[in-house]
Amino acid sequence: MTVERHVLESLLAGDDEEASVIALATLRSGANYWVADRAQPAGVHAGVFDRRLRRMRMHGLEPLGLERAVRLIREHGRPVRTGLIDPADRTWTTLLFLTEDGSALVACAGWPLPLVKKSPL
Numbered sequence: 001m002t003v004e005r006h007v008l009e010s011l012l013a014g015d016d017e018e019a020s021v022i023a024l025a026t027l028r029s030g031a032n033y034w035v036a037d038r039a040q041p042a043g044v045h046a047g048v049f050d051r052r053l054r055r056m057r058m059h060g061l062e063p064l065g066l067e068r069a070v071r072l073i074r075e076h077g078r079p080v081r082t083g084l085i086d087p088a089d090r091t092w093t094t095l096l097f098l099t100e101d102g103s104a105l106v107a108c109a110g111w112p113l114p115l116v117k118k119s120p121l
Helices: 005-013 018-028 042-058 066-076
Strands: 032-035 080-086 092-099 105-112
Touching: 005 018, 005 032, 005 092, 005 105, 018 080, 018 092, 018 105, 042 066, 042 080, 066 092, 066 105
Parallel strands: none
Antiparallel strands: 032 080, 080 092, 092 105
């Protein structure tokens, strides 16, 4: 599904959660983004990301807004479409959950990406 950058910015601007504020700033800085072509049942996403949340916590990482996102997806109860925002420097990733038609933000979460050391070759 194609979601225009300005539409995604307006959806994020309506949410004052820290993950959304970071996502909006990242998007406005020219970051790449992607939105899934199809929506998946809310329960599928909630289950997958609840497991990922637990796994991240086991490794000492507390993703910003992911616990809240899992709760909001469950409460939403209808299919959701995922999206990603990745800055050029690949230091952070943002995960978006949109309504099935992409017209509203259900939740947003983000976390830092591990630093990848470049090979001297």
